[in-house]
Amino acid sequence: MKELALMKGNEAIAEAAIRAGVDGYFGYPITPQSEVMEYLMLQKPEERTGMVVLQAESEIASINMVYGAAGTGKKAMTSSSSPGISLMAEGISYIAGAELPCLIVNIVRGGPGLGTIQPSQADYFQATKGGGHGDYRLIVLAPASVQEMADYVDLAFDLAFKYRNPAMILSDGLIGQMMEKVELPEQKERVSEFDQTWVTTGKTDDRERNIITSLNLDPDLQYEHNLKLQEKYRRMKEDVMFEKIKCDDADFLLVAYGSSARICQKVVDMARSRGKRIGLLRPQTLYPFPTDEIARLARRVKGMMAVELSAGQMVEDVKLAVNGKVPVYHYGMLGGKIHSPEDVMNALEEKYMGGF
Amino acid sequence: MDMKEIIKPENLVYKRTPLMTDATLSYCPGCGHGTAHRLIMEVVEEMGIQSDTIGVAPVGCSVIAYDFMDVDFTQAAHGRAPAVATGIKRLWPDKYVFTYQGDGDLAAIGTAETIHACNRGENITIFFVNNGIYGMTGGQMAPTTLEGMKSSTSPYGRDSKTMGPPIKITEMIAQLPGVHYVTRQAVHKPGPVRKTKKAIRRALEVQRDKKGISFVEIVSNCNSGWKMTPVDSNIWMEENMFAFYPMGDIKVDGELVK
Secondary structure, three states: OOOEEEEEHHHHHHHHHHHOOOOEEEEOOOOOOOHHHHHHHHHOHHHHOOOEEEEOOOHHHHHHHHHHHHOOOOOEEEEEOHHHHHHHHHHHHHHHHOOOOEEEEEEEEOOOOOOOOOEOOOOHHHHHOOOOOOOOOOEEEOOOOHHHHHHHHHHHHHHHHHHOOEEEEEEEHHHHHOEEEEEOOOOOOOOOOOOOOOOOOOOOOOOOOOEEOOOOOOHHHHHHHHHHHHHHHHHHHHHOOEEEEOOOOOOEEEEOOHHHHHHHHHHHHHHHHOOOOEEEEEEOEEEOOOHHHHHHHHOOOOEEEEEEOOOOOHHHHHHHHHOOOOOEEEEEOOOOOOOOHHHHHHHHHHHHOOOO | OOHHHHOOHHHOOOOOOOOEOOOOOOOOOOOOHHHHHHHHHHHHHHHOOHHHEEEEEOOOHHHHHHHOEOOEEEEOOOOOHHHHHHHHHHHOOOOEEEEEEEHHHHHHHOHHHHHHHHHHOOOOEEEEEEOOEEOOOOOEEOOOOOOOOOEOOEOOOOOHHHHOOOOOHHHHHHOOOOEEEEEEEEOOOHHHHHHHHHHHHHHHHHHHOOOOEEEEEEEOOOHHHHOOOHHHHHHHHHHHHHHHOOOEEEEEOOEEOO
């Protein structure tokens, strides 16, 4: 029996977290994602599943609570928005270095600095290229609907535990705040089915002590550790996810994720009604990025245009994938403003598709 | 009397601590960290709680405390140990979780985490080693460096007018309702060592009984950072550090002492 609800993206994340059997949520209020913790507190998850929800004194404390909890093999998560994620960067780097699974949700707003509370996709670099110090990567999932906000919580934990790596849901204020129909996932048991041999829950007689650390004072050991991490990041390619919308006969591609992809779906329909064969490639994972698929498509389209709510960040990864085979353009909107399908259509017609 | 007669359990006056590993201590000769480590591990052994104990190591001289203490450990970012311990303890309320932090870690960069973990009354134990200096980075001024005390970043002595006075964070956190037991001890002589061990035991018993924060400050020397011999540094500590950071219980059973 399907359980349907009408809820905000942020609420869907929270409800899905309870249902995914998350053990601990640690957070700090920030617009536009405060509904995540508000919803959790209202739901009394301590009674529903035993899930712990704690409001920390800062984002710095939240991510370090996640770090401690994740080191014990439990499902731990936090959520925040851009400035808060910047504060968490240190902790995220430690979690990546210590190879712990956890979920970080970023409901992105416009920046830099305090910026605006309106939606943006300007944290793409921070999410996909590391964000904190050192050579590391997050698994980055990019939902484009309230349904995917709900679905990606469990998926993020599966991937995080598979690779022992922090995962991020990179959404924005638009999807976080909008209400849609969502089919809720089933309630999972609050037990982990993953390997628990590395956790710090007390040294028993049958094993050596477990240590969660990102420190290697010996550079040879740190070198080996870095190589191992890089090998892991390469392996993540097997979990790349993307959606192709009308790509089969397309001669020009839009590449967009999240809220921008929603807008581009309309652009595809508008272009097709005018007889133009436009397709849309929507990455659902931003790391791993669908590099191979974009390279393959580059062999048979005339060009691509990355459409983002930023000055041009993902477009760099598209260009790397295309590797000069066809022109790659960018269209972006800045500062918390959102482009309309007409804006994108005009950009396509006037600038890049001269023959329209 | 031959050797066999001498080596009997009833004649034992000293033995190595089983819960200290065989790793060579990374601390400078004369430093109090090794004694503090050992006392904590002795109490963990005597209480029989090794399999339920998780330590949280700081950034500073004791960053690799996990190399020496034979319990599960998580190494925290600078100042964040109380938040990391909170995350562990909230999901494992029946385990024993302790942090081991220095003065720079606990009273400067981690002040917010320290105060808020204490204010929430997390059922964790905080071991705070205060030697009034940043030892690991080479002797810079710490939040607890005494007025007039020289360090590499206060080479003419700490001037409270421009650098702020030393902070008594232990007295500060003792004011918070979530804090159950606060004491200040030392480990430079047999008498203080025995008192510190009792304090550690009491602190872990407070945690066992889920009464809130237990907080043990250990005032220690840093002969390297203070540029003194170990013996001179202990004398200087008694004369100067103890005058500003007096020994003894500050809060017992949730009540401020005196």
